[in-house]
Amino acid sequence: MEVSLLRSVVDRPLAVRLRRFVLVGAVAAGIQTVLLAAFVALGLNYLVGATVAIEITIVFQYFLNNAWTFGERSNDSRRAFLRGLVTTNVVRGSAIPLQLGVLYALVEWVGPLSPLAEWAGPLWVLVANGVAILVSGVYRYVLDSRFTWGA
Numbered sequence: 167m168e169v170s171l172l173r174s175v176v177d178r179p180l181a182v183r184l185r186r187f188v189l190v191g192a193v194a195a196g197i198q199t200v201l202l203a204a205f206v207a208l209g210l211n212y213l214v215g216a217t218v219a220i221e222i223t224i225v226f227q228y229f230l231n232n233a234w235t236f237g238e239r240s241n242d243s244r245r246a247f248l249r250g251l252v253t254t255n256v257v258r259g260s261a262i263p264l265q266l267g268v269l270y271a272l273v274e275w276v277g278p279l280s281p282l283a284e285w286a287g288p289l290w291v292l293v294a295n296g297v298a299i300l301v302s303g304v305y306r307y308v309l310d311s312r313f314t315w316g317a
Contacts, residue, residue, distance in 0.1 A: 179238075186235040187307055193230075194223040195299045199292050212273065212291045213266055216298075220262055221255075228254045228314075236315040250314050257309040261302040268298035 198219045205215030228251055232240050241250035272294035277283040283290040 183235055183311070184307070187231065187311070188303075190227055190230045190235055191299075191303055191306075194227045195296065197226065198223045198299065199295060202295055203292055206288075206291060213270065216266060216269055216295060217262065220258075220265065224255055224258045225251070227258075231310070231315075236311070239315045241315075254310055254314045257313050258306050260309070261306045264305060265298045265302040268301050269294050272297060 198216075201219035201222060202212070202215050205218060206212050210218075231254075232247070232250060241247045269291075273291055277290050277294070280290075282293075286293055
């Protein structure tokens with residue numbers, strides 16, 4: 167009886183959609199981290215690099231989420247697809263200051279005081295970026311699911 171109850175909760179559309187959103191987000195976080203590392207290695211300021219990496223992954227995530235996460239509500243026509251792309255950029259773009267603020271606070275304020283940051287050295291920017299992605303992820307899911315796909 168408990169197994170069937172658990173299965174009914176886990177297999178609900180919202181649970182499936184949330185798992186897919188998290189998986190797409192995890193892949194995008196990996197891509198964003200690699201891009202940020204490359205930009206910083208090329209000498210770009212970490213906040214500028216993070217902004218560019220975030221925008222690239224916003225577009226990447228829109229394609230995957232539209233096709234897979236919100237497939238039953240996907241924006242199929244050209245007009246709907248472009249409208250959704252603009253909407254997700256506005257929605258997710260509104261999370262950029264939140265993500266960059268957390269990243270800045272962790273690098274500039276927490277970093278100098280943290281033994282973990284000292285241990286991580288130059289990789290601390292990437293660790294801080296991962297935390298910033300998690301913090302802004304909930305915000306992005308709530309707004310994106312509501313405004314981009316009307317879920």
